[in-house]
Amino acid sequence: MPLFILNIVFAAVFTLLTGSARIGVFMFGCILGYGILWLSSPLYKDTRYFKKLPKTVNLITYFLKELFVSNLRVLWDVITPGHISRPGIIGIPLDAETDLEIFLVANLISLTPGTLSVDLSEDRKTLFVHVMFLENVAAARADIKNGLEKRILEVMRS
């Protein structure tokens, strides 16, 4: 997406003009550049940049929230005596098809605490996931499908 590069160039120019190489200035330049591009958006007919960016931000914030909230459960199981974990391996039917989509889904599942992708079925349609605190198979499956995978596919396919 060339608009994204343009956005970064705007931010870099802004940083150079202010003369202070600080990350806050660069971030402000990014936001300012996005605003300018958005104001001039009728000029770019078939761009997906303005739809794609909010969805990417949405995915990243969702992911960071998951990362913090459920790390605490792993932490609790590690530091308290005895085990509260109820591990299990479940198959998740995949909607992701290309290599990149499957890679992203598998990687982000592994990074979300409590889940770890173990294997992919031979027909590349099912991803086997090891869940550390598994109470309800259907609920866990729906959670991954509607939470992480849906958001990734929204970003990739919009």
Next chain:
Amino acid sequence: MIEYLTGILLIIGSFFCLVAALGVIRLPDSLTRMHAATKAGSLGAGLLVIAHAVFYQELGISLRAVSIIAILLFTAPVAAHLIARTSYRSGEAISDRTWIDELKGNGGWPG
């Protein structure tokens, strides 16, 4: 103010690194160990790097921090996935607390 924020980030980050190390020792099987090693480990290391970026507030250091975190987030799950897959396929015993295993007998993607 910045000093306090840096201190808090450093303490939380090193705490998560400690939890990751303890988890590798304490958890029952290699699959659950991978949970501790990848997530708590990368979160802890990420927070330590962010603490540096917050403290110095320079573009060069912040950019390096961002790239370190990106590399961490791309490599840790790949390694964990491979270790988990290898240990599962080589018949490593899984914890008897595991109450469901849908992968059993399903083969898997070859290669």
